[in-house]
Amino acid sequence: VRGEQGDDAVRCDWKLTAISRDETTGKYNLSYDTPDGARTLVAKSVALTVPAYVAAPLIKSMAGDASDKLLDIYYPPVAAVTIAYPEEAVRDESMTGPGRTLEGFGQLHPRTQGVTTLGTIYSSALFPGRVPKGQVLILNYIGGCTNTGIVDQSEDEIVAQVDKDLRTMLLKPDAPAPIKVGLRIWPKAIPQFNVGHFDRVNAAKDGLKQAGCSGLFLGGNYVSGVALGKCVEYGYVNLAGEIAEHARSVKEEVKEMVEN
Template identity: 25%
Template sequence: MIDVTEQKRKIAVIGGGITGLTAAFYLQEQARLHHYPLEIVLIEGSHRLGGKLQTLRKDGFIIDRGPSSFRDPKGIVAQLAKQLNIEDEIVTTTNAKTFIAIDKDLQQVPQNTIMGIPTKFKPFMASELVSWSGKVRATADLIIPPSKVDGDRSLGKFVRRRFGEEFVQSLIEPLLSGVYSGDIDELSLQSTLPSLLRYEQQRGSVIRGMRHEMKSSEPGDFTVRHNSKNVQKFRGGMSTLTHALTDELTDCEILKSVKVQSITPFQDKTCLSLNNKSTILVDGVIVATPLHMVTNLFEEEEVRQLQTVPCNTVATVTMIFKEDSLQSFDGTDVYISRNSDYSFTSVTFEHKKWPFIAPEGYAVVNCYIGRTGDTAIVDLSDSEIEKALLEDFQQLFGLDQLPLETIVSRWKDSMPQYTIGHADRVKKAKDTLRKLYPTMRLAGNSYNGISIPKCIKQGKHSADQLLCELFEHTPQFTNSFD
């Protein structure tokens, strides 16, 4: 056992989303394991914990209002679920097929592709998504030499150089824009998909790099039909994870509907001023709130520079239909080409991927709206959004039925855009904070990854760093988020 001081320390975790809950859970776990004299307080500004992981359960339906699934190639979610004894709740879809909508045409994404990039050439060459000249240009990735550009660069510019304009516009751009709700020409390669650059530099080709990764992966890590790494969710909905975390935080004081208004140094501690007119003195802080809340807490210019990180407002629109009212469609996921005149960025027929989320005979369809330069639709009324989406459904799927129910979930400023230079801006802000507040950490989807696994990893890593600072704890995690 590590010999630690008997002086009790206190750490505050600000923000009760998946990052903050994970940080609090890991602090508690390590304090118990090493007998650290540690108090933990979790402060959440709303009346509920879980952030965007919200599940509505009603009349046999399981509807996720935020993220409805996840990819877990490194087993980060699986490891946490095992610690929480909910690993048996994770299910993997085996029935998924992705399409791209170009105008009124629906074309299947070729099998054996990752993010649209082919790892086998026969299904790619048979696809009608790209012309023959576009296919030939895309395969030039195998002979184009690696770039010698130093520093960060545009994700869009990188993939266009490797694969050509037509291939990117028809295949890569719809898929990536659907994931990041942004413009790939403005997004940072370093902060979104650094693996593509690594493939190019190490293998001389993105395609070769992906093929090598597929061959070296465990069997079952990839599904041919979904054209990507396996997609998973929790059987009872995504809030299964946050509820399990909350239930485990028995040694943690939880304050809900309480907001931190300012953070200031006080002697050798940090003072948190709350909106209930009280203050808390702590020895360490993990700030895991949305970015627009973080920048209001500090006066330091380097931290306030993070205000320049754009955050898109998006919404998830869930529609419930009688299944026999839908036209026959062979796919589960549809991504929208940026050149198409549709309101949504992507559509998922959830009941096809996860039959257990709806009673037999019913269909659950999720539409995702909002992207860079096109967020006005999110501000419309629920009925106006429903009307616009149904018009799109009529064009794409021949739907002429009204939904039995529509649920609109808006997420204001929830999708940070990792624009070029993002990693340097984040590093500068964190370095500044660390000089002024050695025992403070920033974590969450605004910094080092928007996915659930990466948010979990950031929560764990931040907790590990603070324990190292306060108790000479042996670090368990590296500062890598690739």
């Protein structure tokens, strides 16, 4: 995107640290930490698409009620665990691809299976060339709202639990120990759409309006849905329309002021 739009359109490595609204002009002052030091940009409208817990402190001084509603949105921890095995470690019935290879996207694990791993992605099947020939690369997710203690476990303990779970569904009982390729714990991972979730989101939006923060819009996976496609769709269909409508209304206000 940066290559197509240019450096002025896409700023990488800029961290937004504060937002304030100029009551006279109605514009927003955006304070950033950048590789070149502190910078401030001025904008007529802002689409805030960071996680709810990141957006909350940014808008706290302008819209306290909206900030509080965003903090009510729950993000449980999840660990992403990438491990590798030799192909012969995988059960024969799972090797359905050409030349007896692991094929498919992956699998989700219902709690009724008695495992704690949430889901598994067959990385080497989706992205050829990720591992040497004869190996399979598997990305697993473990944790979530029913296993928040994942943040207190060591990496070895987490890998051991994932390996144990995979042996009940994908691997042969005598499979060798996995090779740990990567592990990252996300303390706040996926927003939970619990009962009343959209009431909280709408209350946050209403809080912005009541605080006079017209032109400041909320987006991201807690608003649209956690899937990437949902985020893109919301940006094009909903958020872009809201911003365009705001721009039109501001233009009309300015026109009326000039005419009067």
